Amino acid sequence: MDGPARQRSLWQHNLAVVLDEVRAATPTSRARISQHTGLTRATVSALVDALVRARLVDEVGPAPRGGAGRPATGLVLSPSGPAGLGLEINVDYLAAAVVDLTGQVRHLEVRQVDQRGRAPAEVLADVADLAAGARRVAGLPLAGARLAVPGLVDAPGLVRLAPNLGWRDLDVLGPLTAAPDWPDLPVGIDNEANLAALGELATAGRERSFLYVSGEVGVGAGIVLDGALLRGTHGWSGEIGHVTVAADGPVCRCGARGCLEQYAGQEAILRAAGVPAGEALPADLAVRRLAELAGADDPAAIGALSAAGRALGIVAAGVLNVLDLDAVVLGGSFAPLAGWLTGHVEREVAGRVLTAAWSPVCVRACSLGTRAAVVGAAGAVVREVLAAPSAWIDGG
Amino acid sequence: MDGPARQRSLWQHNLAVVLDEVRAATPTSRARISQHTGLTRATVSALVDALVRARLVDEVGPAPRGGAGRPATGLVLSPSGPAGLGLEINVDYLAAAVVDLTGQVRHLEVRQVDQRGRAPAEVLADVADLAAGARRVAGLPLAGARLAVPGLVDAPGLVRLAPNLGWRDLDVLGPLTAAPDWPDLPVGIDNEANLAALGELATAGRERSFLYVSGEVGVGAGIVLDGALLRGTHGWSGEIGHVTVAADGPVCRCGARGCLEQYAGQEAILRAAGVPAGEALPADLAVRRLAELAGADDPAAIGALSAAGRALGIVAAGVLNVLDLDAVVLGGSFAPLAGWLTGHVEREVAGRVLTAAWSPVCVRACSLGTRAAVVGAAGAVVREVLAAPSAWIDGG
Numbered sequence A, B: 001m002d003g004p005a006r007q008r009s010l011w012q013h014n015l016a017v018v019l020d021e022v023r024a025a026t027p028t029s030r031a032r033i034s035q036h037t038g039l040t041r042a043t044v045s046a047l048v049d050a051l052v053r054a055r056l057v058d059e060v061g062p063a064p065r066g067g068a069g070r071p072a073t074g075l076v077l078s079p080s081g082p083a084g085l086g087l088e089i090n091v092d093y094l095a096a097a098v099v100d101l102t103g104q105v106r107h108l109e110v111r112q113v114d115q116r117g118r119a120p121a122e123v124l125a126d127v128a129d130l131a132a133g134a135r136r137v138a139g140l141p142l143a144g145a146r147l148a149v150p151g152l153v154d155a156p157g158l159v160r161l162a163p164n165l166g167w168r169d170l171d172v173l174g175p176l177t178a179a180p181d182w183p184d185l186p187v188g189i190d191n192e193a194n195l196a197a198l199g200e201l202a203t204a205g206r207e208r209s210f211l212y213v214s215g216e217v218g219v220g221a222g223i224v225l226d227g228a229l230l231r232g233t234h235g236w237s238g239e240i241g242h243v244t245v246a247a248d249g250p251v252c253r254c255g256a257r258g259c260l261e262q263y264a265g266q267e268a269i270l271r272a273a274g275v276p277a278g279e280a281l282p283a284d285l286a287v288r289r290l291a292e293l294a295g296a297d298d299p300a301a302i303g304a305l306s307a308a309g310r311a312l313g314i315v316a317a318g319v320l321n322v323l324d325l326d327a328v329v330l331g332g333s334f335a336p337l338a339g340w341l342t343g344h345v346e347r348e349v350a351g352r353v354l355t356a357a358w359s360p361v362c363v364r365a366c367s368l369g370t371r372a373a374v375v376g377a378a379g380a381v382v383r384e385v386l387a388a389p390s391a392w393i394d395g396g
Helices: A003-024 A030-037 A041-053 A120-138 A173-178 A192-203 A266-273 A283-295 A299-323 A338-352 A369-387 A389-395 B003-024 B030-037 B041-053 B120-138 B173-178 B192-203 B266-273 B283-295 B299-323 B338-352 B369-387 B389-395
Strands: A057-062 A073-077 A083-089 A094-099 A105-111 A142-149 A152-154 A158-162 A167-171 A187-191 A210-215 A219-225 A327-332 A362-365 B057-062 B073-077 B083-089 B094-099 B105-111 B142-149 B152-154 B158-162 B167-171 B187-191 B210-215 B219-225 B327-332 B362-365
Touching: A003 A030, A003 A041, A003 A073, A003 A369, A003 A389, A030 A041, A030 A073, A041 A057, A041 A389, A083 A120, A083 A369, A094 A120, A094 A369, A105 A120, A105 A369, A120 A142, A120 A173, A142 A192, A142 A369, A152 A187, A167 A173, A173 A187, A187 A192, A192 A210, A192 A219, A192 A327, A192 A369, A210 A299, A210 A369, A219 A299, A219 B299, A266 A283, A266 A299, A283 A299, A283 A338, A299 A338, A299 B219, A299 B299, A327 A338, A327 A369, A338 A362, A369 A389, B003 B030, B003 B041, B003 B073, B003 B369, B003 B389, B030 B041, B030 B073, B041 B057, B083 B120, B083 B369, B094 B120, B094 B369, B105 B120, B105 B369, B120 B142, B120 B173, B142 B192, B142 B369, B152 B187, B167 B173, B173 B187, B187 B192, B192 B210, B192 B219, B192 B327, B192 B369, B210 B299, B210 B369, B219 B299, B266 B283, B266 B299, B283 B299, B283 B338, B299 B327, B299 B338, B327 B338, B327 B369, B338 B362, B369 B389
Parallel strands: A083 A142, A142 A187, A210 A327, A327 A362, B083 B142, B142 B187, B210 B327, B327 B362
Antiparallel strands: A057 A073, A083 A094, A094 A105, A152 A158, A158 A167, A210 A219, B057 B073, B083 B094, B094 B105, B152 B158, B158 B167, B210 B219
16 A cells, blocks of 8 residues: 555544444543544544534533543534435335434334235335335435345345245346436345344344344344354355254245244244235234234134244254354244244253253344344444445545 | 564564465475565564474475575475374274374374263373373374363363263363373363364365264264354354254153254164164274165165264254355264265255255265364364464473
């Protein structure tokens, strides 16, 4: 690197360091940042000024004193700064969320639409429309968008396989960004359970290693080990819905027999509980109906949830034996049903995980409820801004 | 850091950099190392001299020319330099191996002894004796030892649980290093499948992400993702022997039902094949007998190996769906039986792994055969010397 390039890279690095100081200890002050980072007061001031100009940081009333001298100005992440747009395509709904720099959800819209049988272009036009609406309503500058899909994702922007959408080797980002309503934004794509797991990691912050299981029509998982998402060799990890529960069980959409999805997928549970779904009743209402029936001790509902919980517990126990994680987090439609699932999962885990005696595994519902994936997607964009603010300052 | 401390740390770092240059491109020369690393010729020469004095590097005949000037002296890792001692306790054998700096196995001893019913102190005295013998026979300076055990290991030196040895919360390193025969060496302890997987990674170097499955009396696994071992939160990953194959299957030693070990553990296979084992026939001979029977198309042997291969394939498919790895490597007693197992594992993996169509999974026997764990253990010590040669130079 020549002199100017090196200086520029140092400036970018220090911008991120200072922004992280503000994030970690809100409100903080220039003086305290200088103490923590070893950067001179003058350098910190120049960096803070740039962050304030870019609306990443707000100056508020006096902060706790950072030593001798004048009362310091408090510094906080700006709630009117660049926000992240999360988008989600799922089998029976579409969603958009805007999360601001401080992590607050500023906008959330969910449309119940069954994607099965629809042309992908039609679905993506709806997503573009949701994105445009979110930008309008949120009234915040958007740094970028992330799209969550229930399937295997390949760079750049390709959905390799989303069995429950019927998508295979489909370019998603091309048609999305070409849609007339699409707001001109950089956009990435990721698996919904991965994004939900990242959202859970950022929001709940309880465990650093957990299995996030997302129950929708399909069942997906995001695996967090030591605070990092395990993506696998190709980014295709987490296909827990196709782990075998019973080698000779019912045939799955994927062609194999006895996959978890056939026991704990939303449709399998509703069918076993005798709750009509699909055309007859939108999925979110069907899940609510199932919870009501279970709450009223309906034997079919209780039986269906017990069978699902047991299957889920058997598969989760296998993952825990292999990966040694601290918790199982139930997300998607498992979240509102967690009251009837958790006990069964706990029982299988306690009985089947070799190390359960030394280190009990926590089984719990996710903190973000059914909207974990879309909120996690928006949060992923925000984390990128926080990690590399110069990209926003230069481009925004 | 003050000046001298910082210089010392820089020296240590550069020693490792230079040693890694020698490892990566044998033979190399001082001139070429200087070109690659950007260190001055004088600095490289001082570092190389220190490495030669410590017997980590040997000077050999002229190396390929590194530019203009005199013919350069070739530099190679020294086969007479500090070596690693691997030790292994398994249910039906004990083993020791010495691996030199260049990765060659210089000594290997395996004793068929059934540990069941023996007092741990007696077993550890035998291990100390094996270690003393290895040191004597190998005639190399030993940098340290690593002990492989078939169970859950906790720092410092504790075996939490080795169900097939009947060990629970047992201090292993204390009694081992107190044994009269123990050669005075730093020693660490790790799970056998983890060490075998690391050995496979270093030796074969084909895949960067694989599931190593070790078949002994128990069935363990080491998981390598992107070239690194996944140890889990507590270092207890890889307990694949207790992943459920059939929820209501036979009761396992661990108390759960239908664990993989009940289908693919050595004893389960031998029993199903009608081969006597234990008192009647040492396990290695029993496995050889089984292979002979299978080679002669004995229906019971073929049936037992098919059932084991199928169970192994179902569980491996689950791990691949969850973790997205490139290969399944069959180790331990699965290695000599791989000819009869591989096809069944491949079939289950092809039928059950969602992404198998895009990225076929390689199923193969491990390259180190049944001795992967003890050789991997010795290699782990060597890798530590290569990564931090100053520790050896200062202490050796």
